[in-house]
Amino acid sequence: MKLTWKIAKWEFTRNFTNKQFLIGLLLTPIIMLLFAGVPQLISKLDKPQQEVFYVIDEISEFGQLVEAATDTNLKFVQYQGEQAELEELVLEEEATGYFILNQAFLKTGQVQVHTAEKKVVFKELQGLLSNLLQGLRVQEIGIKQEQVAYLTSPALLSSVQIGGESNGDQSNRIGVSIALAGIVLFLIFTSGAMLLQSALQEKQDRMAEIILSSVSSDNLMQGKIIGHFLLGISQLVLWLSIGLPAAWYFMDIPVWAMISLGQLPILIFFALTGYLLFAALFVGIGSTMTDMQSASNTQGMVFMLPMLGFIFVGPVISNPNGLAAQIGTFFPLTSPTITILRLGLAEVPTWELVVAAIILLVTTLLVIKAAAKLFRVGMLMYGKSASAAEMWKWMRY
Amino acid sequence: MNNTLDVKNINKTYNGVKVINDISFAVKAGEIMGIMGPNGAGKTTTIRMIMGITAPDQGELHFFLNGESRNRIPQASVGYLPEERGLYKEAKVMEILLFLSGLKGLDKVIARKRIMEWLEKFQLADKANSKVQQLSKGMAQKVQFIASVLHQPALVVLDEPFSGLDPVSQDIFKQEIRQLADQGMAILISSHQMNLVEEICNRIFIINKGEKVLYGPLQDIKAQYGSYQVNIIAEQEIPELTQSPLVQSFQRLGKKWSLVLKDNTAPAQFLATIPPEAPIDELSVARISLHDIFVRIAKGGSSDEINLENR
CATH class of the missing domain: 3.40.190.10 (Periplasmic binding protein-like II)
Structure with a gap:
């Protein structure tokens, strides 16, 4: 575990002191602010002509x-x-x-x-x-x-759910759950891309063998996953610390009111396990490639997997407890985002949450195990990307 | 001398092809042991098995440290310079050495001090804060070498340490490796540059096509293949020498002649037979080189295999 942390620390500091990373870190919120804030600002300044x-x-x-x-x-x-x-x-x-x-x-x-x-x-x-x-x-x-x-005087309508909350609170909850599901996806994509890059970097810089003579491949993989998770989280914290007040100021979104949530532990479980699942998948596949250009169709498709959740978003919003929503919740690759989304939209039956959590957890553990096997062989392979058949062989090895 | 590493009857098969076939050898504390062979002979596969990067299908590996025997590699007590070597290009020399020695469990303060000592030794002290991508290939190789010995391991495994180095750097490396052995480290070097290994190794293991060809102390091997080689520079034919009953074989490359004397023929014995009028410009006599022994045996197949370990 000590070695895992040393790797995680190295991955974190190496990227955090990297110029490209820092530029991206600072530019992204500025670009986002420009896109979100400028039209608002313009419309505030631009009064209609008399x-x-x-x-x-x-x-x-x-x-x-x-x-x-x-x-x-x-x-x-x-x-x-x-x-x-x-x-x-x-x-x-x-x-x-x-x-x-x-x-x-x-x-x-x-x-x-x-x-x-x-x-x-x-x-x-x-x-x-x-x-x-x-x-x-x-x-x-x-x-x-x-x-x-x-x-x-006209009739004024407002809805109050029996034993539930008022209309305004509910729309806030929907907003929060969509935002949280979005954040999880964002974390998976950015950290995933960096993890992949990092596994490739080790091979391109010919460092894999030197590192693997000091730590086990499991330690190396875990260290990478943890390091990039911390990197993604700190990136997120920095952006949110700029983004939330900005959203409040420019768009009058009552951000502070939306943050208080009772289902936080469930959300955190699905978000973290989901991140782990995709991180292991990405790092395992990344280790079987030589560079991004030589990625085969199989490898390319793996990177599209987090997008699967989008198929379910429409049906889930229109019917949060329908069949599509249930499938999306139980299927481990869509489970993290869809469950988080559903939690905001409706009351999800406890048994569904428990079953979804078990399926997700077991799948994640299996994927981590398979990824570790791919990683062990893949990291030492130079010059060519592995075929699907080779990957299957390594996983059974 | 005690064994630091014992390799016993290891075998490895890839895709149905036996790449390592029943290999055994030992590396002792304070000695430099060379594992040699042509490209693709199985050197790197053997080393990867020793390093625990791949596992042998059959056979055993034993490491002896502080009087204890282990069959799993004690990673913190072994240093490794792989053949496929590199460094993080974006990282600084000091950072990367601190990171790698940290993985071996070396204290940061001690590591920093040792890093500066080594960098000074290799005249790289001013590069401590340079990025790896600013270093020449030779400089980077020195940094990689430092990384493999910084934690003062009991066993150092160097896979092709001289490849890509200029002659001056090769000499520095040979000198440093010799010093480390003198300090008591067990050193295993793999190389296909036989002349370089011949100069520093105490014992050698020659491997070809995954099988043992020769194993034993260098001097014993040379005595076993006790022939001498006479190198001559002569413009004309020299049948009085090439057809001498003391000469086993000869080769000609332009005006360079190379004669291998029959076993147990002393140099003086041959020199005495040379007629005074022989048209010779230059003449030198040397023990047959490891290279020639290897070529002779490899061409003859592994049936020539000998083991001098127990003599």
């Missing part, structure tokens, strides 16, 4: 109109004079247009808006004029404003 309308007011309600437009992007200018001159003025001053408020408006509610441009969207203006019209007609009939508000 629209100016000239109004010929024949019913003396201009004051009310201006008052109603206080918090909008609409600006009204009263005009007294010839319509033909007004048309020239609109074009000259690049105003949006003009309209006339007259008795016909009060009667029919119809307004003709004369515009400088061909296409103008009147959504905001229409709302304002509708309110004005309603107000005037209410006055005409003699009902009080409060009575109108009482009459026209």
Whole structure:
């Protein structure tokens, strides 16, 4: 175990002091922030342009109109004079247009808006004029404003699950579980890629035999897996320590409220075991290759395995306790991500969790054992990548 | 001298082909033992089995350390310079040596001191903080050598330690290896460069096609194959010499003649038969080289096999 830790420490420090790693470590959150934050920032800065309308007011309600437009992007200018001159003025001053408020408006509610441009969207203006019209007609009939508000108030719906939690909490939980499943996948991919690189590095640098004369291949493999796990975790911690406050600041996501979770031990078990499963798979296969270019179809396919979970994501979200969800939970290669996702979406029966955990654990142990056998032979093989038949032979050896 | 390593009747088969066939030898404390043979003879396979990297199908390996016998390799007490050797290119010389000696259980403070001593010995002290990729091939090989002996192991296994080295570096290596043996380390060297091994080994084991060809102290082997070789430079034919009844065989390469004397023929005996008018420019006499012994035996097959160990 002491030797395993020495290898893990070496793998960790060697990568952590590597320029490429450090650049990636710092650049990734900056790039992510740029992609996530900049559009938000732009939309905050980019206020919509003010629209100016000239109004010929024949019913003396201009004051009310201006008052109603206080918090909008609409600006009204009263005009007294010839319509033909007004048309020239609109074009000259690049105003949006003009309209006339007259008795016909009060009667029919119809307004003709004369515009400088061909296409103008009147959504905001229409709302304002509708309110004005309603107000005037209410006055005409003699009902009080409060009575109108009482009459026209809409029904408000919100859902509360029986014995469950409120709507907001649930959507937070879904958010958290999708994020956690994503983080596990991310860890598997980044650490997996680095592990593979590291196994190849040992062969390319011709270090395998020197190291294996001091430690057993099991120690070397374990050390690599632990070292890269710690590397992945520290990468994640650093990114989250930047990302969470950034998400809170830029996107108003209540991150702190989402973190408190009762199912954390189950999540951690599936995340860790899942990581171990794929790490062993990657390092075992990596040791049978000479370089990335010479990877055979079999080897290439292994690196796509973590993606399998995506097949189940759609069906699981639409029916978290359906057959697809159950298959995804029991199948060990999709189990880590799908179980974590399901935990957020619905109540997963305990027996399913137990069975899934046992299957995952047993598979992981078997894969680690097989990977150790591949690693033992693969690390000492130079010059060619192993064929599927050779790998099978080594595993039975 | 006590045995540090005992290899007993080991066998190894790959894909139905027997690559190592019933090989036995020992390495003693304080001696340099050479395992020699042409490329593909089985040297590296034998060494990998000793190092525990692969296991023999049959046979036994015994390591003797501090009066105890073990049949598993005591990794911390063995140093190894493999034939397929390298170093992490991105790492610094000091870092990598500290890491490798750490794996052997050497204390960091002691390791740092010893590393500087060795680097100074090889005139590499100023490279301690250089990255491996900045070193020349010869420099890197010196660093690899340091890594294999830094923890002062009881047994050092050096697989082709001289390959790729210039003559000056070869001499430095020979000198250092000799010193380590004098300090009591048991050293096993594999090489196909027979002339180099011949110069420093106490005993040798010659292997060909996975089988033992010769095994024993160098001097005994040479005495067994006791012939002498006469090297002559002569422009013309020298039938009075090549057809002498004392000459077993000869070879000619341009004006260079090489005559092998019959067994038990003393050099003076042959020299006395040379007529004074023989057209000779230069003449030298030497014991037949290990190279020639090997070629003679290998060509004759393993039926010539001899064992001088028990003489």
